[in-house]
Amino acid sequence: MAHSKQVLVVDDSRVSRLMAHQFILSKHADWQVTEAATGEEALQKVATFQPYLILLDVNMPGMGGLAAAEQLRAQCPQTHIFLVTANVQNAIRNRAVELGVGFMEKPITETRIHQLIDSLAA
C-alpha cells in the first residue's frame, strides 16, 4: 500500500479549500491535507514539513499565488506544485513553466483533482 501523502491547499476562499480538501480525500482517504489561507501562511507551514503536493490559488490578496509559488519552489524542491486559476492565458502558462510549476483550471471539480493526482503517480 502506498505511503500516506501530505498535501497543502492554499486559497483565500474557504469554500475552495474545503472542496479541494474533500476531493483529495475522496480519492485517498488516508492522505493528510493541510490548509493555508494566504501565501504567507503557506510559507510558514512548509517550514515544518515538505508536502508531496501543493495546490496554490493564483488570485489571493497579499503575497499572491505567483510570488508564493516562487518561494515555495525554492523551499520545497521535491514537491509537486500546481497553480490553480480560472484565468488560463499565455502569460500565466509561461510563468508557470518558468517557475517549474504546473497549473490546474478552476472551477475545482472532483474529476480535475483526481486526474491531477493520477498524473503525479505516472
Add this chain to the structure above:
Amino acid sequence: MVNLTELENDALVEIFNIGVGHAAAAMSEIVNEEVVMSVPSITFLNRTDAAELLGSKKDGERICGVSQHYSGAFATEAILMFPEDKSLEIVRLMVGDSMPLQELTEMEQEAMSEIGNIILNACVGTLANLFGSELHGSLPVYHVGTSTEILSVFGEQGDDVVLMLHIDFVLARHQIHGYVAFVLDLSALHDLKEQVDRYLARVLGQA
C-alpha cells in the same frame, strides 16, 4: 437586509472570481496581452445606496453601463459599470488605439458592449453551471448616464435588492475599478440563496 452566512458569502465571491477569471482569459486572447480580473468583495444594497456607491464625487461624471437580462431559474438585470473615462480607457487599451481621449464613438460603444457581454456571461454562466440552473441571456445594451439613471432603466420595484460586485481590472499596468450589479427582486434573491445552499450541500457533503 440580506443575511448570508460567511460560507454562503465565500461561495458567491469564489464563484464570481472564477467567472471574471474566465472573462479575463477571454479578453487576454482578444488583445494578446495579460489581463487580470478579480472580485475582491460583494455587497448587498438597496437601489438608493447602490446608486450612491456608484455616484462619483465629481459633478457630472457619467457612468457607462452595459446591461443584460437573464431569466429562467432566477431573473435578474445584470449591469457592468465603469466611470465614463475608465470605460473609454478600457476600450482604448483593448483596441490598442493611441489617440487622445475624446467622446466615446458608436464603434467604441459596441466594443464596450462586447466587453460587458463577455464579463456578464462569464459571471452568470459560471453561476448557472455550478448550480445546474437553466437560464436565458439577452444581448448587451449600452447606457450612459448617472448611476441613478442606469440603475432605474429597468423600472423600479420597491423591494429590489442590488447584489454589487466590486471588480478590479488590470491590463498593461493600468488598474481600473468597476462594478457589476445584479438587480434582484425578493423572489430572485430567495432563489439565489437557495441555489447557493444546495451547491454548498452538494460539494461539501453537508446536509
Add this chain to the structure above:
Amino acid sequence: MPEVLHRLSLLESIVGAINLGAIVLDENRSIVLWNGWMARHSDWPAATVLGRDFFEVFPDLQHKRIESAITQALRDNFQSLLSQTLHKSPFPLYAPGASEGQERMQQAVAVTPINLPGVPRHCLIQINDVTIAVGREKLLREQTLVLRSQTFSDGLTGVANRRQFDVTLEREMRRAIRTGNPLSLLMIDIDHFKDYNDYYGHQQGDGCLIQVAAELAAMLKRPTDLLARYGGEEFAAILPDTNAQQALQMAEAIRLRTAGLRIPHEKTGDQLRHITVSIGAATKHPDQPLEIAALIGAADRALYLSKRSGRNRVTAQPA
C-alpha cells in the same frame, strides 16, 4: 399547397433574401443552415459546407472568441456579441465579385441560441457587413485629428499652445520693430518637475501644471500679453511694450506668487518642500535689431542660469 409547406417555403425565401449572413449549427456544431448571403460572400455554396463541423470549415476560429460564444449559446443558452472594433473580420468574407487579395469585409457578429421543441438546442450565427460604417468612422476620426491640430490651445492647461506662441511672437516682434517699443520674453520652468511626476504620479503632475498655468494666466492681465505652454513643464510669457526692468519685476512677481501657492513637493531635494519656478528674462530694446531666435536664446540662457544658481529665482540676460 398545405399551410405548413406554404409557410416553410415563405420562411426559406426570407432566409435566402435577407441582407445578412445566417449560419445555424446543431448541438454537435455541424452546419445545418447556410443562407444565400453566406454563399455569395464566401464563395462557398451551401452544398459544400452543410453537414460539416463548423471548426473543420473554419479551423482558424478554434479557441477564439467565437468558439466560446458558440459554446455559451449551445450549453448555457446565452447570446453573445462580437463587435467590429475588437474583431475586425473573423470570417473569410468578401464583397461579391472581389478579386484576389482584396481585404475581407468588416463584420459585426451575433451568436444566439435557438430553442426548438423536442430537439436539442441549436445555435444561430448572424453576420452583418459593417465595412461602410467602419469607413465612415475612420474618416470622422481623421477629420477630428486634423481639426485638433489646427487649434491654438494647449489641451491640458487651456493656455496658448506652442503654435500660438510662435505666431504671436512673430507678430509682436514685427509690431515692436514698427512702433519702436521694447518687447520682453520670460521663460518659466517648474523646478524638479520630473521628480514631482515620478513621486506623485502623472495624474497629479497634470493637476500641478493646470494649477500653475491658471495662476500664471491670471497674472498676465494686459490683452497683448500671452502665456503659452512652451514644453512639458515649461511656460513662456510674451510681454509686449515691456522694458527689461518691468520684465524683471513681473518675473519676480510670478516667482513669488507660484511659491505662494505652496503646492507640496516632497522631493525638491532642499528645505523648501513645495513647488517653485525658475525664470529667465530677455528684452529686445527699442531700435535694437534682434532676431526672434536670439531673443528666445537669451531668455533660455537666463533660465539656465537661474537653474544653475539654485532654482526658485529670476535671471535676466542681455540679448
